[in-house]
Amino acid sequence: MASDKLELVFKKIDELATATAPNFNIIHDLYLLLILGDLASLYSDTHQMTDFLADQLTKLNASVDRHSLGKEPETELQLPDVIVAKYPKVYESKKKTILIYGHYDVQPPGEGWDTDPWTITEKGEDPDKKLYGRGATDDKGPVLGWLNALQAYQEAKVDIPVNLIFCFEGMEESGSTGFAEFSIANRALFEHVDAACISDNYWLTTKKPCLTYGLRGINYFNLTVEHAGVQLHSGMFGGCVYEPMTDLVILLSKLVDSQGRILIPGINELVDDVSKEEVEEYATIEFSTQDFQQTIGSDANIYNDPKETLMHRFRYPSLTIHGIAGADSSPDQTTAIYPKVTAKFSIRTVPSMDQETVSDLTINYLYQEFEKLGSKNTCTAKQFGETAPYWLASPDDSNYKAGKAATQKVYHTEPDLTREGGSIGVTLDLQKALGEKSIMLLPVGMSDDGAHGPNEKLNKRNYIEGSKLQGAYWWYFANPQS
């Protein structure tokens, strides 16, 4: 019988998801407008976009609150509101409560599009039909998916078996300005929440749905070598002075080897041991070296065993050197010795690497290695920019069980259980606000959606089946045994 009701909802979604695709179009690009600084259109377009969602949710009988985040720091730009919508309007204490997070802003379009990024364009034939447009997969499509599910339940006259709180922000692509403060200040909103779900990442491949239960953290560093002097000519002074760039590359070469092994003593010891069960789990994930090489566009994969590649993406730390400021980055022939050069590098962290310990080990090691050089330059190593801890959920809890059941129902397969190598800051913000409560990442789109590039797309099948997945997730969270 449960199954019958869901089938009614799914049938509605088939109708709705086809009809609502064009609604993408009117959701404008806040981030782009911020960059362009077009204040007049910013105000009208932001409001148009926020209004659209608030309006849709109001029509679907949710109670809609708009939470002002004030102004963008150091500007007169009004930040877009966080929309908080509750359904049903009156909390039903006999039902469990799910918090849904999504974002309605998108990346700037950039160059290289084959179609207008602001008009959703369908191309291809079923079952491979694709919806092209900025935000199709990140995150307009998944946000509309939740609205499709809500509408479908109502039109199919099937009672939604959970209380829902939708929380949609408009600054995610700009670092979720104000969201962390909002979620702490409004902790009371989340009081009755039993679990949360975010549809804002992607399948590991193009073949199989997944649930994502972990993210790596990031510690970001600046390493500067300098002397008090001026820029010098390498002909006049080369060989007579301690050159900052020489010291800097020597220090950088001591951080990580070609195979990606971190050389900072003590760092690898912080990483949790791998259990036999865990290795077996990775082996079940559908992922091939060929897939991976296609994604990176080369054969520069370190590991030939796809399981090893996954483990180094999911559960081992990594260190990347991003660049050097203060030297000459032009392609021209120049002959200067630069007096102050700064490298940027980051360490991706995993359980149970404590952020402060990682920072201390790294900085102390660099100072020790610099001391060994016997240079008369000075060296400064410090944390820089935003850092974030790793995040790890329990993929066996009731939230993930609902996700697995929904995936089984919609896609007729067990979802892969994955982690992401990158950080998604808002997950950590929400986890802070929710304490011990479970958060699940439930991706709608696929690995080849090209979220931040040109020709971003969402497969139409993913849009429709994704809406069903989201609706089914609600069902199975309330009815785990059905």
Add this chain to the structure above:
Amino acid sequence: MASDKLELVFKKIDELATATAPNFNIIHDLYLLLILGDLASLYSDTHQMTDFLADQLTKLNASVDRHSLGKEPETELQLPDVIVAKYPKVYESKKKTILIYGHYDVQPPGEGWDTDPWTITEKGEDPDKKLYGRGATDDKGPVLGWLNALQAYQEAKVDIPVNLIFCFEGMEESGSTGFAEFSIANRALFEHVDAACISDNYWLTTKKPCLTYGLRGINYFNLTVEHAGVQLHSGMFGGCVYEPMTDLVILLSKLVDSQGRILIPGINELVDDVSKEEVEEYATIEFSTQDFQQTIGSDANIYNDPKETLMHRFRYPSLTIHGIAGADSSPDQTTAIYPKVTAKFSIRTVPSMDQETVSDLTINYLYQEFEKLGSKNTCTAKQFGETAPYWLASPDDSNYKAGKAATQKVYHTEPDLTREGGSIGVTLDLQKALGEKSIMLLPVGMSDDGAHGPNEKLNKRNYIEGSKLQGAYWWYFANPQS
């Protein structure tokens, strides 16, 4: 008697050098105009500048030829002529012949001037009076010095004891475009030349005149590490792929140590041994570590013994890493793994380092070290840009003896015998055209003249005594025993 005649010349120079200083002003800045692309004023100002010199030399009874260099490659800009002036007009076979090189173009003015860079401004009191203005020391002042000497001989009615060929170009600050080709095509011009002299460098300090008999060469390299793929996110792919930047910094760290010692096997073995006499010679040069620290603006000198500093500037090779292209050189927090990064570095070469051997040793070493990494990236090491061999004259030949006698006469001291750490391309061009004939660098200005910076100056004393030095050099070249 010789001395009496020179005293007459010197007296005239005292009058002339004081009078001609304002002539600086009308020599305009070709290079700047090229950059600004102001064609109309370019043609008129270039011609005004070239005309000025040709006119002066004609008035001084020289035969003046203007050699067209054609057009700046890929533009319609007419390059400024090389002025070749012979004095006396009819070659006197009983006299030896000296070739004088100079340049009449200057650097763009840049920012930070306290006075108008295009108006020679006298400041300070004798004997520390200074002439401020672009080109004051590089190289208008020294060029006018030669003209002062010529005029002084004539007005003092003293026969100039050598044939003179003046060769003044207008593209030196732009890499002497066309000059190498000119000097090869017009080799016949130099047929009767016995020795050459260039006043276009500086004393080693502010205290003591010098003759410069050597220059380091330069081999310039590009080192690229890349894979065929795209820019990747360090969160998604860090630890799973061979990162070009990691490999690059490891390779760079194997080129040179913090103390400036080149680590490429075989390179240091190419350097000539130091003789006891040579070391003793360096010890006679007036140069202190304090002077050096003042120049570099810091205490980042490697050697505390000033003799060692000089030797590493004059007669040992050095290696400088100038920068990396293709990575992120911004100060911002970014998280990319870049697919192709290219470092630039150069080796300053000294006798008897063969340029090709240096190149082969360096490139092969880098490939060997890259091979050891076991990386799946690809590596390309190659020579890049303009390279130049080292240059070394014999500071005991008759040319340098004349320079020493002239210095003794004018400054009442033995000149320091110095080399420069950098390259001066035109010296090599001239040496090619002159074969085995001696070239001497006879600086007029001092180490603190600030040739390419704001507030470029020439001490008035150096301008006047320098003109005498140039005139006396002619005298002693013809009359070594006087």
